[in-house]
Amino acid sequence: MIKITSFGSGSSGNCYLIDDGSSQLLIECGVRFELVKQKMRFNLSKVAGMLITHEHGDHSKEINKVLKTSAIEIYASKGTIDALKVPSFRSNTMKNKVPYKIGTWTVTPFDIKHDVTEPFGFLIDNQVGERLLFLTDTKYSEYYFEGITHMMVEANYSIESLVQRMQS
Template sequence: MKLTVIGTGSKGNAYLLENEEEALLIECGVNIKAIKQALDFNLRKLVGCIVSHEHGDHAKSIKELMEAGVNVYASAGTHKACGTTSNHRASMIMADVEYQLGNFKIRPFDVRHDAAQPLGFLINHSETGNVLFLTDTMYSPYTFRNLNNIIIEANYSHKVIRVKLQKMEFLKNRVMESHMSLDECINCLNANDLSQVNNIVLIHLSDGNSDEKLFKDEVTKATGKTVTVADNGLQMNFNKTPF
């Protein structure tokens, strides 16, 4: 299995899990052209797209994907906020229910974000094992068993944001109440059993309130795992084991 980062960060998020036979799109917050290019214009390979919430940097191309024949899976609240509820390609999914998309199994769960009905995802495939996808939440009250790969938000540093946004109290509070800090990312990771984890991929780093090298070093030191900071265009092997 290969992970492709089509886009990450406040300008747009979209991630692709793909092997020779099928692909799963996670988020569609970039231009539809970028998604098509990442798939070599073979949208029929997609078993579907899962969307965490309605904000534009995660759902920008939701309607265009449906028009192109792709089924989009999101909460009822997200579809309502996107104006896609009546589209026959819109599939309403609920937390704590398992869904089968091709050979991918998806189990959504609730997250804490300023959106209508946001979700995180536990994704399983025989090649990747259990993949945790967690973004746009201030923290996670859940722990997960038997994780093999993790894609997780590390949006900002408390130290950086207090300095840069000291005169912008509303913006500072909004970020801190809806996104995961580096410290909380590390707390979340360490609350889980990481013994079988192969990769940790840090996503959605803030352009102005983060430090890529610091974040990678701190998470590596805290977990002892292989840590990669996502960047647009990144491609990497994303298998259950490194072999």
């Protein structure tokens, strides 16, 4: 059973932890890393890696803290890794739609629509058949995903268009 912890969400900063009981993944580092570590009781031993969707500050601003104060390896697109200047010995460059084994997880990145070089969403499978979709900052998704058991979506909305829809 996937356990999801949110350390922060929205434009002030995003950071999440997913845990399947065997290994953990951190997703994004837009929340003060000291705080994240504190909330994890300074136990990072089960963290298999950190996924980053793109280089906007609310998803990545603590990257240097993560690099300096932990041994966690970063997984992201080449565009994101270059933009964040993650050194090669700490980074794993992901290619679009190629699955990667990270701890007990299999993570498949896919392209999304956002105003940066190479933003990704993630489809995350574990070994007991659970499948989590992580989707953020995208105008829309052109993909259809089968067998999703968990979904984490950050979305903005326009109150005007919602009201218009309700009235029509």
